Amino acid sequence: MPANLPPQYYELERAFKEELDPREKLRMAEELLRMMPKHKGTDKLQADMKSKISKLKKEIEGGGKSHGAKQVKALDHIEKEGAGQIIFIGPPNCGKSSLVDALTAAKPLIADYPYATREPLPGMCEYDTVQLQLIDTPPISTELFESYMNGLIRNADLVVLIADLESEKMIEDLQYIVEQLKERRIILKKDRSESPEDVRLSYRPTIICAHKEYEDEDGSKRKKITEIFPDFKMVATSILDEDSLELLQKTMFEALDIIRIYTKPIGHDPDYNDPIILPIGGTVEDAAIGLHKDFAKKLKFAKIWGEGKFDGQKVQSDYVLADKDILEFHM
Ligand SMILES: Nc1nc2c(ncn2[C@@H]2O[C@H](COP(=O)(O)OP(=O)(O)OP(=O)(O)O)[C@@H](O)[C@H]2O)c(=O)[nH]1
C-alpha cells in the first residue's frame, strides 16, 4: 500500500536529516510522526520514526553522544525551573549580566569590557509569589554567535532582547541579532498568538528591554526603537532605577501568559507561597492535575474565591480560571 505522504512531509524530512541539534531533531521527528497518515501503508515508517524518537530522547538524556571521549558540558539546554524560562540576549556590553545580577541571586561576571560572559548562567527571580528563571548569555555579534544559543532560545518561554541605549550601533546590533536568528529559523514575535505553519520555524515571544535609560536623556534612542521595531513591547530600564526593574519583571510575567492559582485546604487559609501555574485558559481540572495526577480523577467539585465571583462559589472541573483565583478542592 502506498504511504501517501503530504508534500510538507518530504520538506520537513529533508530538514530533519540536515539538522544537527538533537533537541530540534526530536521536535521535527515528533512532528513527522504526527503528519504521517495512520494506516497499514505507513506502519513501517511509523515504527522507524518511533525508534528514531526514542534514540534521540536517549541521546538528549545522556547529555549527547560520548564516543568514549570526555563528556562535553551541554550548554544548549537549561532545565526549566519555576513558572517560566526567560532568556536575556543582546549585543556585547549591553547589560545582560547586570540585569540578571540585579534581579536574581546568581552572580554573573559584570565588566566594562565586551565579551565578558562566556557561558549561559541561570538565576531565579521572585515576582509577586512567582519564580521566574532568567538566563544570562554570551553576547551575539558579528564576531560571536555561539551555536548552542539556538537550542537555548528555542527552549525558552520568553526572549528579552536587550538594547544598549549607550551604544552608537544600537539599532544595527538589534537588527543583526533578529536577522541572524531568522537565518537559524527562529523568528522573534510580539506574543504567542501565532504558531508557524512551516514546522521548521520556531516563533519566540519577545520583549525589548531598552537598557541604560539615563544614557538616553532626550528619549530619542527609545523613540528610534519603537519606530524600527513597532511590534514589540518595550520597557526602559536602568540598574539605578528600582521602579524600572519592577516594571521589567511585571512585563515579563505578563508576557508569559500564565495565571497563578492559590489553593486552600478545607477550613484553612489559602497558601499564597506556592501557586499552581497554568497557561491562560486553564481550568479547575488542569489545576487539580497540577497538584497531582490522581487528584483530578477523584475531584467532585471545587469552591472558588476571586475577582467577580461569589465567595466560595461551587464550580465544576471544566470551569475556566483567572489569575489569582483561590481554589478549595472537594473529593
Ligand atoms: N549607564 C549604565 N551602565 C550600565 C547599566 N547596566 C550595566 N551597565 C554597565 O554596562 C557594562 C556592561 O555590563 P554587563 O552587564 O557586563 O554587560 P553584558 O551585556 O553582560 O556584556 P557581555 O557579557 O560582555 O556581553 C558595565 O560596565 C556595567 O556597569 C545601566 O543601567 N546604566
Ligand SMILES: [Mg+2]
Ligand atoms: Mg555578560
